[in-house]
Amino acid sequence: MMKRKGITIFRWAALMVSFIFLLYGANFMGSKINWVKLPVFSCALSPSGGVDSICKTIVDVEEWFLGINMIPSLIGIGVFLLLIILFGRLFCGYVCPFGFVQELLSSVRKKLRLPSFKIPLKVKPYFTTVKWIMVIGFLLGIGYCDLCPVRYVMLPLAGMVSGSDFIGIFLAALILGLAFFNERIFCRICPIGALAGIFNSRSLARIKKKGVACTHCRACLEVCPMEIKEIYEEREKTDLTKQECIYCMKCIEICPEETALSFELCKKNILVSKRHRR
Amino acid sequence: MSEIYEERQRERYKRNVVKMAGSSLSQIDETAVSPVDISYFIGRLESIFVGLEDKENNAKIGMYCAMAPEEFVYALGFTPLKLCGNHPTATLAGEDHAPRDSCPVVKASVGFQSMNIIPMFDNLKAVIIPGSCDGKKKAAEILSQYVPIIPIPIYMSKDDDGFELLVETYYGLIATLEHITGRKMTASRLKKACVEISRASKEAYKLYEYLKSDKAVISGTQVMSVMSSYAYDDPGRWATEVKKLNKALAKVQPNSSKRKRKKPRIIIAGSPIGFPHFKIPYLLETLGAQIVTDESCLAGRLLYDPVLPDNYSLDGMVRALAARYVAPCTCPTFIEMEDRFCRLEQEKDITNADGIIYHVLRGCIPYDFELLYIEKWAEKHGIPVLRVETDFSTEDYEPLKIRLEAFIEMLERR
Numbered sequence: 001m002m003k004r005k006g007i008t009i010f011r012w013a014a015l016m017v018s019f020i021f022l023l024y025g026a027n028f029m030g031s032k033i034n035w036v037k038l039p040v041f042s043c044a045l046s047p048s049g050g051v052d053s054i055c056k057t058i059v060d061v062e063e064w065f066l067g068i069n070m071i072p073s074l075i076g077i078g079v080f081l082l083l084i085i086l087f088g089r090l091f092c093g094y095v096c097p098f099g100f101v102q103e104l105l106s107s108v109r110k111k112l113r114l115p116s117f118k119i120p121l122k123v124k125p126y127f128t129t130v131k132w133i134m135v136i137g138f139l140l141g142i143g144y145c146d147l148c149p150v151r152y153v154m155l156p157l158a159g160m161v162s163g164s165d166f167i168g169i170f171l172a173a174l175i176l177g178l179a180f181f182n183e184r185i186f187c188r189i190c191p192i193g194a195l196a197g198i199f200n201s202r203s204l205a206r207i208k209k210k211g212v213a214c215t216h217c218r219a220c221l222e223v224c225p226m227e228i229k230e231i232y233e234e235r236e237k238t239d240l241t242k243q244e245c246i247y248c249m250k251c252i253e254i255c256p257e258e259t260a261l262s263f264e265l266c267k268k269n270i271l272v273s274k275r276h277r278r
Numbered sequence: 279m280s281e282i283y284e285e286r287q288r289e290r291y292k293r294n295v296v297k298m299a300g301s302s303l304s305q306i307d308e309t310a311v312s313p314v315d316i317s318y319f320i321g322r323l324e325s326i327f328v329g330l331e332d333k334e335n336n337a338k339i340g341m342y343c344a345m346a347p348e349e350f351v352y353a354l355g356f357t358p359l360k361l362c363g364n365h366p367t368a369t370l371a372g373e374d375h376a377p378r379d380s381c382p383v384v385k386a387s388v389g390f391q392s393m394n395i396i397p398m399f400d401n402l403k404a405v406i407i408p409g410s411c412d413g414k415k416k417a418a419e420i421l422s423q424y425v426p427i428i429p430i431p432i433y434m435s436k437d438d439d440g441f442e443l444l445v446e447t448y449y450g451l452i453a454t455l456e457h458i459t460g461r462k463m464t465a466s467r468l469k470k471a472c473v474e475i476s477r478a479s480k481e482a483y484k485l486y487e488y489l490k491s492d493k494a495v496i497s498g499t500q501v502m503s504v505m506s507s508y509a510y511d512d513p514g515r516w517a518t519e520v521k522k523l524n525k526a527l528a529k530v531q532p533n534s535s536k537r538k539r540k541k542p543r544i545i546i547a548g549s550p551i552g553f554p555h556f557k558i559p560y561l562l563e564t565l566g567a568q569i570v571t572d573e574s575c576l577a578g579r580l581l582y583d584p585v586l587p588d589n590y591s592l593d594g595m596v597r598a599l600a601a602r603y604v605a606p607c608t609c610p611t612f613i614e615m616e617d618r619f620c621r622l623e624q625e626k627d628i629t630n631a632d633g634i635i636y637h638v639l640r641g642c643i644p645y646d647f648e649l650l651y652i653e654k655w656a657e658k659h660g661i662p663v664l665r666v667e668t669d670f671s672t673e674d675y676e677p678l679k680i681r682l683e684a685f686i687e688m689l690e691r692r
Binding site: 109110112113114115116121211212213214215216217218219222223229235254256275276277 | 436438439441442465480483484583584586587588589590591592593594597598601602605606616617620621623624627
């Protein structure tokens with residue numbers, strides 16, 4: 001049977017620390033760090049957050065463009081670009097507070113031993129379409145904040161009033177409900193994740209697979225929150241860092257074959273799959 | 279008149295079953311390479327096939343393929359038995375019910391039920407028969423004359439569609455088992471069963487690590503008989519015994535040998551090999567080769583794959599079981615062959631093998647289909663393959679011996 005140790009404990013700790021920092025950091029520090037814009041969804045409308053996320057800067061361009069906040073905003077965008085070019089979606093798995101909320105919900109479901117909701121095979125392709133529609137809406141900024149489900153979850157969690165747009169609240173409730181039954185369902189359509197995912201193919205964080213060692217046991221696909229099929233099916237290619245990958249490492253951790261899957265950061269082997277003998 | 283005839287025929291079957299099983303059992307220890315003790319496992323097989331006893335008091339549910347999930351049976355409080363027959367006498371008896379050209383496993387499986395002489399195979403609550411190949415599908419109908427059957431479909435491809443269908447099938451199997459046994463499946467029962475059987479799986483993995491090592495202190499024939507005894511034992515009890523065996527293997531020293539050259543290391547691939555059909559491993563090891571691993575679904579593949587659920591809800595475990603039993607299965611009944619080649623290549627690299635014996639049971643067509651491609655693959659990887667077509671009878675013993683001897687000699691000279 002599976003045992004989760006090491007990297008999962010580290011990941012939960014990282015998510016928890018960043019959740020507290022991104023939601024309440026400014027309360028403790030006194031002010032926000034203005035020139036960092038993280039590639040995650042953490043509501044920028046909240047004054048108590050320690051660091052802003054990139055979302056509001058992109059959505060409300062007119063607020064800072066040619067204004068007094070232009071320089072820090074441009075630096076923030078630069079930092080954002082640098083982070084996603086270097087690390088791709090690594091922040092989704094280790095920093096994103098909304099990802100943490102979703103994982104918390106699904107871990108409650110797992111503890112309660114309720115069945116998961118698997119997205120039907122026929123519906124899966126539509127998620128990609130929805131994702132890119134979200135990206136377009138996000139980049140053009142057309143009313144994105146008013147409907148953003150993250151806002152209606154994160155602001156109340158930070159102790160703030162979030163606004164009362166009915167559709168927004170409905171969408172937030174829907175996403176939370178789905179996230180309870182399907183781990184990280186919002187991450188599949190997350191526009192920031194989609195943008196960062198473009199750089200997954202070139203980033204410093206790589207998921208590698210040794211095709212011959214794989215027995216096709218499907219364990220990796222069963223634990224993958226993003227349901228990346230290639231991690232199970234592919235045997236020819238060695239690099240399996242797909243656009244959707246959030247580097248949660250569950251596949252490597254569960255893989256029962258020695259050295260079949262591994263994680264490389266800056267060309268250094270960090271984690272290798274192995275058979276649990278006890 | 280016919281009653282007397284039937285009674286006499288039954289007595290004759292009984293005599294032959296005992297004789298064959300006994301001679302096969304006595305051969306196992308001839309292959310020993312160290313004084314390690316496997317008498318518990320030999321004793322289990324002996325009591326069933328020679329003593330004709332049934333020491334298992336618990337109610338039993340049988341299974342006729344490695345793709346039937348025993349965790350379900352175990353979780354409901356029944357003892358799962360793997361009933362695939364490998365006995366030549368049972369094959370003969372089976373020929374009254376199945377065509378001559380069908381595979382000997384099917385004939386022997388049918389034969390054991392129709393002979394009705396092994397008490398262990400009586401009083402089964404039901405048998406689960408996965409429709410993994412044509413032989414099994416047809417056997418289901420014949421077996422239904424003797425025992426309640428639960429046939430389950432196995433889908434031809436291992437892709438997503440096939441997998442989701444299989445998950446549904448497994449849910450159906452649970453419902454059927456609940457109906458037959460009158461007990462309810464719960465997540466905690468299934469988890470307990472999974473944990474218990476994974477103990478057996480882990481110990482089997484360690485046992486094979488000892489076999490694969492450079493200085494193996496246990497012979498392949500011995501390991502295969504240990505694995506064969508799993509089919510008729512309580513998984514938990516078996517795991518405890520193998521744990522003891524593994525501990526003993528860590529300490530034991532190999533017998534002194536006068537050999538100058540290294541024994542050629544051989545992988546047995548192909549059709550299943552189970553007790554008492556041990557003539558190939560026995561001949562190989564008495565002729566001076568060393569079996570390093572096997573691909574038989576009654577031995578090396580039986581417990582190789584672990585159950586790895588995402589979560590311990592009933593749903594999570596059923597999905598994990600569907601994945602464990604079918605997704606990595608190297609049975610050639612599926613339309614994808616790649617898994618087998620990768621598995622063989624990996625085993626070849628890990629064990630540092632010198633040659634492969636490709637065992638084809640006469641009539642086991644799916645395995646025979648792949649031989650051509652296995653030979654091409656082997657040529658590419660520079661490893662010799664010998665195809666051995668045989669059945670459970672001992673008639674071809676001598677010609678087989680000559681062929682295997684020549685193969686071993688060829689490997690030694692390479």
